[in-house]
Every structure is written in C-alpha cells, then in structure tokens.
Amino acid sequence: MSHCLEEIHEAQVVAAGKAQGRWLRRFGPFAGSAMAAALLTACASLPEPASRTPSQALADTAGTRLGRALAPGQAQHPGQSVFYPLSSGPDALVARLALARGAERSLDLQYYIFDGDLTGKTLLAAVVAAADRGVRVRLLLDDLHLSGQDRELAAIDAHPNIEVRLFNPFANRSARWLEFATDFRRLDRRMHNKSMTADNQLTVVGGRNIGDPYFSASTATDFSDFDVLAGGPVVPQVSAVFDDYWNGAASYPVASLMPAPADAQAEVQALRTYLDEHAAEARGSDYARELLDSGMAQALEGGKVPAYWGQGSVIADQAVKVTLPPEDNSSHAIPKLVHLLDSAQRELALVSPYFVPNATAVDWLAGMARRGVRVGILTNSFAATDVSAVHAGYAPTRKALLAAGIQLYELKPSAYAEMAHEGHRSLISKSRASLHAKSYMVDRHLLFVGSLNLDPRSARLNTEMGVVVDNAALCTQLGAALDERLLDVAYKVMLEPDPAGGEPKLVWVTRDNGLLRTYDSEPDMSVFQHFGQGLLRLLPLQEEL
Incomplete structure (x- = not known):
C-alpha cells in the first residue's frame, strides 16, 4: 500500500x-490464497459482538x-x-x-x-x-x-x-x-x-x-x-x-x-x-x-515547553456513523464544524489537503465572503497532491470560488526547498512536499486541528475527530507564520480577465527566489496528465472523494 x-x-x-x-x-510477505480457496472462504463472517469486553479510560x-x-x-x-x-x-x-x-x-x-x-x-x-x-x-x-x-x-x-x-x-x-x-x-x-x-x-x-x-x-x-x-x-x-x-x-x-x-x-x-x-x-x-x-x-x-492556555473542546463523529446510511448525519461531526466556521466575522482560514466542495459548500463559502469575511483556502496543487482523483474533483470549483472573492492557494511540491533556509524542513527528507494538515482558523482566535478534510468522504463515509482551541496568541502566531511565507511555498490562484471580453482564465502566481512568477497554465501538469484529469472528472466519484 x-x-x-x-x-x-x-x-x-x-x-x-x-x-x-x-x-x-x-515473518515475510503475505503470500495470498489460491482462487479456489478464496472462493471457499469468501463467506467468512465477523464474530459475535459478545466477544468484546468493554473498558474505559x-x-x-x-x-x-x-x-x-x-x-x-x-x-x-x-x-x-x-x-x-x-x-x-x-x-x-x-x-x-x-x-x-x-x-x-x-x-x-x-x-x-x-x-x-x-x-x-x-x-x-x-x-x-x-x-x-x-x-x-x-x-x-x-x-x-x-x-x-x-x-x-x-x-x-x-x-x-x-x-x-x-x-x-x-x-x-x-x-x-x-x-x-x-x-x-x-x-x-x-x-x-x-x-x-x-x-x-x-x-x-x-x-x-x-x-x-x-x-x-x-x-x-x-x-x-x-x-x-x-x-x-x-x-x-x-x-x-x-x-x-x-x-x-x-x-x-x-x-x-x-x-x-x-x-x-x-x-x-x-x-x-x-x-x-x-x-x-x-x-x-x-x-x-x-x-x-x-x-x-x-x-x-x-522543562520549558511553551504553553498556550485556553478553552478546549472536541468535535468528533460518533463511532456508530459507519453503521448508519451516509445521508443520516445525526452522528456526524461536520454540522458542528460548520457551526464553528460559520461564526467567523472577519476571517476564515482553511487548510485542507483534500478540498472537494460540492455546490452547497461553494455557495456557503461565497455567502461568507459576501458578508465581509475574508476567506482564504490552502490546499494541494496538482503536483503536490497524492491523489489525482481529488484534484479532479476540486479543480472545477476554482473559478466559482475566485469569482466570489475567496483567496485560493495551492501548495507547491518544492515547498520544503523554499523553506530550507528558514530551518523549517527536515534535514533528512529529500522528498517532495504534500499538504496533509487539516486546520481551520476563525477570526484568529479559534483553531480546529484534526483529521477532518473538507471533502465528501470525511463528511459522509469516514469517521473523523479534532480539537478546538480558543487562544488568540497561538492563532496569531500560526497565522503570521503562514502569511509570511505563503507566496513562497504555494501558488496563489487568480482569475485574469480576457482582453477580448471572453471568460476569465486561471493563472498561478508564486514567488521564486524573491521574484514573482506567473503561470498561465496549471504548473507541473503535462498534456497527458491534463487529459487524465479530464477523464477523471467524467467518472461518478464525487461522493467517494
């Protein structure tokens, strides 16, 4: 795997x-069973619930x-x-x-x-x-x-x-x-x-x-x-x-x-x-x-671990979520997270590696922007993502998000090389960067940190959890650190008007070695990969992403 x-x-x-x-x-790798044996054992069933003994923290x-x-x-x-x-x-x-x-x-x-x-x-x-x-x-x-x-x-x-x-x-x-x-x-x-x-x-x-x-x-x-x-x-x-x-x-x-x-x-x-x-x-x-x-x-x-004190709470799916139909959200964490994010009055910063908003989510984010909330989103670029299908689900939403006034950033695969001189990157890892953090900040005083992505799979299928921290000093520090180097480690996706009056096109702006650089096509995406992304968008995968 x-x-x-x-x-x-x-x-x-x-x-x-x-x-x-x-x-x-x-003990050596799994050898696998022969097809006949597999067919004979295909009807294996799980043991009765009585086999588990309850215990508590x-x-x-x-x-x-x-x-x-x-x-x-x-x-x-x-x-x-x-x-x-x-x-x-x-x-x-x-x-x-x-x-x-x-x-x-x-x-x-x-x-x-x-x-x-x-x-x-x-x-x-x-x-x-x-x-x-x-x-x-x-x-x-x-x-x-x-x-x-x-x-x-x-x-x-x-x-x-x-x-x-x-x-x-x-x-x-x-x-x-x-x-x-x-x-x-x-x-x-x-x-x-x-x-x-x-x-x-x-x-x-x-x-x-x-x-x-x-x-x-x-x-x-x-x-x-x-x-x-x-x-x-x-x-x-x-x-x-x-x-x-x-x-x-x-x-x-x-x-x-x-x-x-x-x-x-x-x-x-x-x-x-x-x-x-x-x-x-x-x-x-x-x-x-x-x-x-x-x-x-x-x-x-x-003995001097920096401490940030504040109110804390947990947002989590109930374990029973996996036994209920996906459309039954009575055990889901997402409604609680949405309530938290919807409380933003000035700023909402979203960091999600797998960001696949449906039409309702796009409208909700656009509504926040209309009421004066500065909405910024950081997700993976095509070259940084580890799952091409997720990028195919996310990419078609970019123009609508940008047209609504939302700021959109995509992490570069070279992000760690950009940060090396600041001491942020491991001296051991020589690999490409890929965003995996899931953190959401409200008005620079509320911070959610956990496993929950902003995608249909986290919302409907998988179970997720995270903690909410209420501490302005911590949020301000994290926000300032991100702001300072964001254009170095990510592409800022923007809409560029068509001089002929046609539909605006996407451009990607970043800073390389202190100089601004603009791409008028998706960075690090070959013609073959562009074709593959188009095929993936035709597949009925939206709810699985």
Missing part, C-alpha cells in the same frame, strides 16, 4: 487487488507524574486546557515518544495508519516498553492497511498489558480483495481518527498517521502536517471519543479475528528482540540525531 494514499483513494487500490501489508516484515490519574506536572498550571488556569503546537515532523514524533515514556497507568492509541517503518517501529518499541512497565495499552487501528499482518498483530496483542482492536475489519483475513468486492458498502467506511493519550492527562491529536512521511523521515514524500499536544479538561473529552470507538460495534479484538500464537510468551519476546535490534540500529541514524536536536526535545529537556 503506497504511503501516498489517504481517503477513498485507498479503497480503490484495495479493490484493484494492490493492497500490501505495511507492518513488521519479520482511567479516571484517577491526577497522582501520576504527568498529572502532577500539569497541576500547577491548571491551578493558575482553572477550567482551561493547555496546548502546544506540533508543526514539524520531528517535534511530533518526540511528543509521542515522550507520552509513551512518561505514561505510568495507561496509553490509548487510535490510528488510521500505523506503519512498520523507521518511525512506526520506534514508537511501537516505546509503547511495548511502557507495557513492560505495567502500563495498560489499548491500540485501536483501522484494518484497511493491515493486509498480511495478522501474525504481527497477534504477537503484539499477546503481550499481557496490550490489547489490539481493529475497526471495521475484514472477516476474510486471506482474501481481503474478494471481500472488498462483495461487501464494499461496509468496508468503504473507515476510521480516519488520529489520537494518542497518556494517563488520561496528555494527548496528541491532529492530522498525522504513524509513518515516515508524516514525521519528515521519508525520502519519497514529506507530508506537511499539524498536531497539537494538549493537557487539561480537553483530554477526558478525547478519551471519551476513544472509549466510544473502542467499545463500539465496529471494533473487534484481534483475538476474536485470528488465532492466538501457539507460544504467546515466545512471540512477545521475539517482538521485543526485534524492536530492540531496530532501536540499536536507529540510535546512530541521522534522523535520531535530528530528533535529539528538535525544538520539542530541547524544550522537554529544559
């Missing part, structure tokens, strides 16, 4: 039979090390939560490692993708080490990207302090492609949430999956992403979302889906040995040195 795929985008790959395992390769954790560290600040800011932005990949990984190493009672992890690459194994090693210390670990993963990894999942689950559950899993573990073809309506609904919570005291929520592209450790694609580390009253809200999914009907214990290891103790020890070997090898890497030099690592070492 390519690191690049994210929304329906993956579903189409699986349906085409191209899905591959992405976890620990200790721990409530009495104020006396933990993390709880004691937060107590003085909470006493000074009663009822408020504390937030620390995680803009860089190394900072985001260091924060997660710090949670795993600081946990004393519990770790709850909920992820759409958890790769078995450099960063994935590094985090897994820290999680297993926490379990070895007696920390209760609950690991909830979407099953879409876990093809061929059952033995590894069973080994992790065999640890006495770790339980693994899979969300909306494939019943047929050996012929997933066939089940996808026969049960598409169910398997098309995925859990896109991303959170990691330690001791119900500190949490990381945002847009990052677990894998090298999300932490600036990849040499192929470097996802520009954003998370927040949070503490205070917002954390139990995140834990409540986790519990809803963990105990929901769509989450199945690994033990109910696959055979337990014949010798569980030996499998767990083999897992430890494998992760220890990885850790020893990784310590001497350039990326490990970059982690030690990261701003987050330095702040933690000096």
Whole structure:
C-alpha cells in the first residue's frame, strides 16, 4: 500500500487487488490464497459482538507524574486546557515518544495508519516498553492497511498489558480483495481518527498517521502536517471519543479475528528482540540525531515547553456513523464544524489537503465572503497532491470560488526547498512536499486541528475527530507564520480577465527566489496528465472523494 494514499483513494487500490501489508516484515510477505480457496472462504463472517469486553479510560490519574506536572498550571488556569503546537515532523514524533515514556497507568492509541517503518517501529518499541512497565495499552487501528499482518498483530496483542482492536475489519483475513468486492458498502467506511493519550492527562491529536512521511523521515514524500499536544479538561473529552470507538460495534479484538500464537510468551519476546535490534540500529541514524536536536526535545529537556492556555473542546463523529446510511448525519461531526466556521466575522482560514466542495459548500463559502469575511483556502496543487482523483474533483470549483472573492492557494511540491533556509524542513527528507494538515482558523482566535478534510468522504463515509482551541496568541502566531511565507511555498490562484471580453482564465502566481512568477497554465501538469484529469472528472466519484 503506497504511503501516498489517504481517503477513498485507498479503497480503490484495495479493490484493484494492490493492497500490501505495511507492518513488521519479520515473518515475510503475505503470500495470498489460491482462487479456489478464496472462493471457499469468501463467506467468512465477523464474530459475535459478545466477544468484546468493554473498558474505559482511567479516571484517577491526577497522582501520576504527568498529572502532577500539569497541576500547577491548571491551578493558575482553572477550567482551561493547555496546548502546544506540533508543526514539524520531528517535534511530533518526540511528543509521542515522550507520552509513551512518561505514561505510568495507561496509553490509548487510535490510528488510521500505523506503519512498520523507521518511525512506526520506534514508537511501537516505546509503547511495548511502557507495557513492560505495567502500563495498560489499548491500540485501536483501522484494518484497511493491515493486509498480511495478522501474525504481527497477534504477537503484539499477546503481550499481557496490550490489547489490539481493529475497526471495521475484514472477516476474510486471506482474501481481503474478494471481500472488498462483495461487501464494499461496509468496508468503504473507515476510521480516519488520529489520537494518542497518556494517563488520561496528555494527548496528541491532529492530522498525522504513524509513518515516515508524516514525521519528515521519508525520502519519497514529506507530508506537511499539524498536531497539537494538549493537557487539561480537553483530554477526558478525547478519551471519551476513544472509549466510544473502542467499545463500539465496529471494533473487534484481534483475538476474536485470528488465532492466538501457539507460544504467546515466545512471540512477545521475539517482538521485543526485534524492536530492540531496530532501536540499536536507529540510535546512530541521522534522523535520531535530528530528533535529539528538535525544538520539542530541547524544550522537554529544559522543562520549558511553551504553553498556550485556553478553552478546549472536541468535535468528533460518533463511532456508530459507519453503521448508519451516509445521508443520516445525526452522528456526524461536520454540522458542528460548520457551526464553528460559520461564526467567523472577519476571517476564515482553511487548510485542507483534500478540498472537494460540492455546490452547497461553494455557495456557503461565497455567502461568507459576501458578508465581509475574508476567506482564504490552502490546499494541494496538482503536483503536490497524492491523489489525482481529488484534484479532479476540486479543480472545477476554482473559478466559482475566485469569482466570489475567496483567496485560493495551492501548495507547491518544492515547498520544503523554499523553506530550507528558514530551518523549517527536515534535514533528512529529500522528498517532495504534500499538504496533509487539516486546520481551520476563525477570526484568529479559534483553531480546529484534526483529521477532518473538507471533502465528501470525511463528511459522509469516514469517521473523523479534532480539537478546538480558543487562544488568540497561538492563532496569531500560526497565522503570521503562514502569511509570511505563503507566496513562497504555494501558488496563489487568480482569475485574469480576457482582453477580448471572453471568460476569465486561471493563472498561478508564486514567488521564486524573491521574484514573482506567473503561470498561465496549471504548473507541473503535462498534456497527458491534463487529459487524465479530464477523464477523471467524467467518472461518478464525487461522493467517494
């Protein structure tokens, strides 16, 4: 499974039979079943719900090390939560490692993708080490990207302090492609949430999956992403979302889906040995040195993590969303997010890698612009996106948005090269940039950070979550940083009048080496790719994007 795929985008790959395992390769690749065997097992069914035992986040954790560290600040800011932005990949990984190493009672992890690459194994090693210390670990993963990894999942689950559950899993573990073809309506609904919570005291929520592209450790694609580390009253809200999914009907214990290891103790020890070997090898890497030099690592070492205090809340889909018809929005997060965004009086800044507004959304944004709200949108350019079909769904809306007075920017694939002299880019990653952050800012004091894209798939099919931060200082800082370099890292899409009085045409304006440059055709798009985009726009994919 390519690191690049994210929304329906993956579903189409699986349906085409191209899905591959992405976890620990200790036991060799998935070999696949013969067609006859696949047909015989196509009718595999999921186990009865009685096989899952409910559990909840721990409530009495104020006396933990993390709880004691937060107590003085909470006493000074009663009822408020504390937030620390995680803009860089190394900072985001260091924060997660710090949670795993600081946990004393519990770790709850909920992820759409958890790769078995450099960063994935590094985090897994820290999680297993926490379990070895007696920390209760609950690991909830979407099953879409876990093809061929059952033995590894069973080994992790065999640890006495770790339980693994899979969300909306494939019943047929050996012929997933066939089940996808026969049960598409169910398997098309995925859990896109991303959170990691330690001791119900500190949490990381945002847009990052677990894998090298999300932490600036990849040499192929470097996802520009954003998370927040949070503490205070917002954390139990995140834990409540986790519990809803963990105990929901769509989450199945690994033990109910696959055979337990014949010798569980030996499998767990083999897992430890494998992760220890990885850790020893990784310590001497350039990326490990970059982690030690990261701003987050330095702040933690000096005990001076910058704190932004303010009201915090969670916006999340209910887990039951995947069992209800897509048109039933009673469990959806989107209406709550729209209500938040609609409160803008002066400025609305939207950052979404997959931005596919339907006609209603275009009219809504145009209405905001008409009432005087300055609306700015940053999404991926064609060359930066990892999903061509999404660009094909978005591109036809550009002229209507621009005609309504909305400012539209598209990230350049060379964005990190443009920022290198400012120290914003990983020294390790030599890859192209691709926007992956989902953050929405209202009047420079309200900020949503999470997994929710502004596209039909996030709205109707997948489950999503995020946190809302009310802090003007944080929003002003983030907004100013984006404004300062936006024209360097992105194309500003504009309408240019036709001198002959015809329809205005699109142009792309950017700044290269301090000089403005204008493109009168889509940058980095060949004639063949332009033709391909035209074909994609003819396909009935809108609701799947």
